[in-house]
Amino acid sequence: MENWLKVCSLEEIPRLGTRQMKHGEKNIALFRTGDDQVFALLDRCPHKGGPLSQGIVCGRHVTCPLHNWNIALEDGKALAPDVGETSPYPVKIESGSVFIRL
Amino acid sequence: MQKLKLVMVGNGMAGVRTLEEVLKLAPDLYEITVFGAEPYANYNRIMLSPVLAGEQTIQDIMLNDVGWYAEHGIRLHLNKKIVKIDRQVRVVVAEDGTEAGYDRLILATGSTPFILPLPGNDLAGVIGFRDIHDVDAMVAASRQHKHAVVIGGGLLGLEAANGLKLRGMDVTVVHIAEYLLERQLDQTAARLLQKSLEDKGLKFLLQKQTEQIIGRDGRVSALRFKDGSEIPADLVVMAVGIRPNSALAESAGIHCNRGVVVNDTMQTYDPRIYAVGECVNHRGIAYGLVAPLFEMAKVCANHLAEMGIGRYVGSVTSTKLKVTGIDLFSAGNFSGGGNTEDIVLSDPMGGVYKKLVIQDNKLVGACLYGDTVDGAWYFQLLREGRDVADIRDHLMFGQSHVGDAGHQGQNKAAAMSDDMEVCGCNGVCKGDIVKAIKLNGLFTLDDVKKHTKAASSCGSCTGLVEQILASTLGGDYSPAPAAKSMCGCTDHTHEEVRAVIREQKLLSIPDVMRFMEWRTPNGCASCRPALNYYLIATWPREAQDDPQSRFINERAHANIQKDGTYSVVPRMWGGLTNAADLRRIADVADKYAVPMIRVTGGQRIDLFGIRKEDLPGVWADLDMPSGHAYGKALRTVKTCIGSEFCRFGTQNSTQMGIALEKAFYKMWAPHKVKLAVSGCPRNCAEAAIKDVGVIGVDSGWEIYVGGNGGIKTEVAEFLVKVKTAQEVLEYSGAFLQLYREEARYLDRTVHWLQRVGLDYVKKKVLEDEAGRKALYARLLFAVQGENDPWKERAVAGEARREFEVLTV
Known part of the structure; x- marks a missing residue:
């Protein structure tokens, strides 16, 4: 009943790195943290729509490449003092594969 | 685990700042209780003068209201004066009998005005x-x-x-x-x-x-x-004058001597008890300005959070008077005397007086009246202890470092009205900044940058923002510390990090972070790119480049644009091109439907609007080397036409430019690097505003360094005149290598040069022949170990993955 979609293997996302993903018209950014957790956000910074998939991953946030806003990977919310949010998507890793629910 | 109990006596700025820092570092470590003798929560005491003058209200100057304490689970007792500390059972007792036990105690009891012992001093009024x-x-x-x-x-x-x-x-x-x-x-x-x-x-x-x-x-x-x-x-x-409030501490048997005596970790003689603020005597000094108190708060919090690093070693303070319409500034030994020299500018009718005190070629004091624009700059020179011999002749006339562009040519914040734009990049007006400072209780440039975004893009308005901070806060503003840490992830400076990478031969970012005890698990977007550069610059061909620690432009080898597409600039050696290259560029533009093609200021062609997934294809079809227009790297060598065609040309500037570009191509650097070669002193290639500018004269080549045509125009300084093209390569290369090895990440050559001085560079590059040759050899070793990034990615392989989009 819950539709988990297989995206890629964990190895295909670099550690502390990102990948772009497309689902229909939707652009989604995937992030892999230093401790191998994977998160997914709508690939639009709440500030000026910058592609978060092109940012730098640190700890539990990504820094947008356009104006350095920091967005939390877990919930898509901008870190203070900035305000705004982008949509998060649930992700799970099973036997080395990354799955997303849209 | 049960939380430790932290009690604070006193509810003023130093104390509450300490708590803020503790909450930032260790939010769950303590159960916190605060006792304040006043009926108010924490307010900005230094703003009492504007309140008295009727320029602000009490509401304007509240820093933390009662809600803040509740939000952080802090128990706040207002109107309760602590009268006793029982160190045996570790309890404090208030006047009304309220008690609180502690594991750690902070004394932040502040000071009281000294009342002269005169008959009648107890009268009303x-x-x-x-x-x-x-x-x-x-x-x-x-x-x-x-x-x-x-x-x-x-x-x-x-x-x-x-x-x-x-x-x-x-x-x-x-x-x-x-x-x-x-x-x-x-x-x-x-x-x-x-x-x-x-x-x-x-x-x-x-x-x-x-x-x-x-x-x-x-x-x-x-x-x-x-x-x-x-x-x-x-x-x-x-x-x-004020007297530190140390009576409470004294009554508890804690060593006091004109203030509660503390060590460099802000501990009193009872190690469970810390003290911060105006009640403290640190190395014999009691401070009454807010900047030192905040430095103390930081150190104290660091130890309370059990991080155990950070020492307070005292502060140099500066003075400003908060009387509207009067500008005065002083710092250090402004009286002079002894073996000091004074430089004085005095214009009593114009109401301007400036005095700079110099000792052993260093600025040791400054006293400014009427025109205090350069106060922050003098203060910085003073604290850095920088040798001012080379700038002595224009020291008095100030830094004029406030940019020329983006803020209507203003360089005096005081003269600006509230609706005038200070930051032309982010559209921030003076009024916005003043409001943010007052509303959010901001004290540092970094705070203002974060909250308003002013000075956070190109940085040219930094000087103006500092002035606004200074005039809003008065003497309690102190500019960013001289030895600045790299970022919030560490207390180490750029120079310290570079030295450790060299001395310990560290080869990866995780190694550096472990060795230097980084506070964050994997750094931030500002320290990671810096570390990556320091590693590959120090250990070329050994340290592994980390693409995930590079800004997107350097990761994608193209420039990201606001709509997420990229621009591509192929390399054209010395600005020269030919029919075959132009034909291929035209074909690429057709094939990928490039919406805009532009000729750049560096004599290159820029293709805009290219989708990221098309980049490898574009590079393969262009079959030209990477132009590195996206990198902190050698960008372009601009040339004039030179002696081959020009009737004035004295030297073959195009050939010289091509040789320089081919020799230093693929050179990563602390920031972008631009070169130019002109064939005669008419200087059509604009060599005087380049990082290295070469100007041909009849008898050889003149080399200029440290120019900059950007945010703040800087004219390059003359380094040396040489005879041959080979010497041009060697001297410019040695200069660039010195910059690569010693500058801070994001320093342009001019910023680094201003810090170390041209004399230093001359010593290394001109006087020390063996050193120059070694520098030049190290540069060639580094660039010759690099591959062309476009060629690598134009063919299929691991590096291509960056450009592939997953579809589900």
């Missing part, structure tokens, strides 16, 4: 100037009474006098010394100050000693001096 209560008393007195006397012509006294005058009272300032502000100004500046305050209607009695305060019906009515004269007084404000 005799007060100090310290808290909201005093301000209320002064405002009330101004409504009913006429004559106010302020005893003490120091900063606080003058601010009180100014406020009372604005409230409509007739104000006389009584001062024991020969001139005002004798601890902040020299006599000339003080006379100028006195004159402008007299113009505002204040009266001064100097070298006067009060003998008695005379009262009528229990309230003060007059002041009598030792010389027998008398003046009427309905209100007397004592502003003759």
Whole structure:
């Protein structure tokens, strides 16, 4: 009943790195943290729509490449003092594969 | 695990800042209780003068309201004065019997105004100037009474006098010394100050000693001096200094000596008890300005959070008077004397006086009146202890480092109106910044950058923002510390990190972070790219480049645009091209439907609007080397046509440019690097505003360094004249390698050069021949180990993955 979609293997996302993903018209950014957790956000910074998939991953946030806003990977919310949010998507890793629910 | 109990006695700025820092570092470590003797939550005490002057209200100056304490689970006891500390059972007791046990105790009891031991000092209407209560008393007195006397012509006294005058009272300032502000100004500046305050209607009695305060019906009515004269007084404000409040600590047997004595970790003689703020005596000094108190708070919090690093080693302070319309600034040893030299500019009619005190080629003191624009810069020179010999002849005229572009040519924040734009990049007006400073209690440039975004893009308005901070906060603003840490992830400076990478031969970012005890698990977007550069620059061909620690442009080898597409600039050696290259560029533009093609200022062609997934294809089809227009790297070598065609040309500048570009191509650097070669002194290639500019003359080549055509135009300085093209390569290469090895990440050559001085560079590059050759060899070794990034990615392989989009 819950539709988990297989995206890629964990190895295909670099550690502390990102990948772009497309689902229909939707652009989604995937992030892999230093401790191998994977998160997914709508690939639009709440500030000026910058592609978060092109940012730098640190700890539990990504820094947008356009104006350095920091967005939390877990919930898509901008870190203070900035305000705004982008949509998060649930992700799970099973036997080395990354799955997303849209 | 049960939380430790942290109790704080005193609820002022230093103490609450300590708690804020503790909450940032270790939010769950402590159960916190605060006792404040005043009925208010934490307010900005340094803004009491503007409140008295009627320029602000109490609401404006609240820093943390009661809600803040609740939000952080802090138990707040207002109006409760602690009268006893029982160190055996570790309990503090308030006047009304309230008790609180502690595991750690912070004393932040502040100071009290010193009240002169004169007969009559207990009469109604005799007060100090310290808290909201005093301000209320002064405002009330101004409504009913006429004559106010302020005893003490120091900063606080003058601010009180100014406020009372604005409230409509007739104000006389009584001062024991020969001139005002004798601890902040020299006599000339003080006379100028006195004159402008007299113009505002204040009266001064100097070298006067009060003998008695005379009262009528229990309230003060007059002041009598030792010389027998008398003046009427309905209100007397004592502003003759402060005394640290150490009575509580003393009564608990804690060692005090004009303040609670603390060590460099802000601990008292009882290691469970810390002390911060004005109640403290650190290395024999009690500070009364807010900047040092905040530095103490940071150190204290670091130890309370059990991080155990950070020492407070004292502060150099500067002074500014918060009286609207009067600009004065002083720092260090401004009186001079001994073996110091003075540089003085004096224009009494124009109301400007500046004095700089120099000792052993270093600035040791500054006293400015009337024009304080460069105060922050002098203060920085002073604290850095920088050798000023090379800039001595124009030191007096200031840095004029405030940019020329983006803010209507303004360089004096005070002269700007609230609706004038300060930051042209982010559209931030002066009023926005002032409001953010007041509303959010900001004290540092970094705070302002974060909250307003001003000065956070190109940085050219940094000087203006600093001025606005200084004029809004008065003397309590202190510019960013001289030895700046790399970022919030570490306390180490760029130089320290570079040295450790070299000495310990560290080869990866995780190694550096482990070795230097980074606070964050994997750094941030500002330190990671810096570390990556330091590693590959120090250990070329050994340290592994980390694409995930590069800004997207360097990861994708193209420039990201606001819509997420990229631009591509192929390399054209020395700005030269040919029909075949142009034809391929045209074909690529057709094939990928490139929406815009532009010729750049660096004599290249820029293709815009290319989708990221098309980049490898574009590179393969172009079959030209990467132009590195996206990198902190050698960008372009701009050339003029030179002797081959030009009737004025003395040297073959195009060939020289091509040789330089081919030799240094693929060179990563702390920031972008631009070169130019002109074939004669007409300098059509604009070599005077390049990082390295080469100008051909009949007898050889002149090399200029440290120019910059961007945010702030800087003219390159003459380094050397050489004879041959080979020498041009060697000298420019050695200069660039020195910059690559020693500059901070994001320094352009000019910024680094301003810090180390041209003489230093001359010593390394000109005088030391073996050193120059070694520098040049190291540069060639580094660039020859790099591959062309476009060629690598134009073919299928691991590096292509960055450009592939997953589809689901």
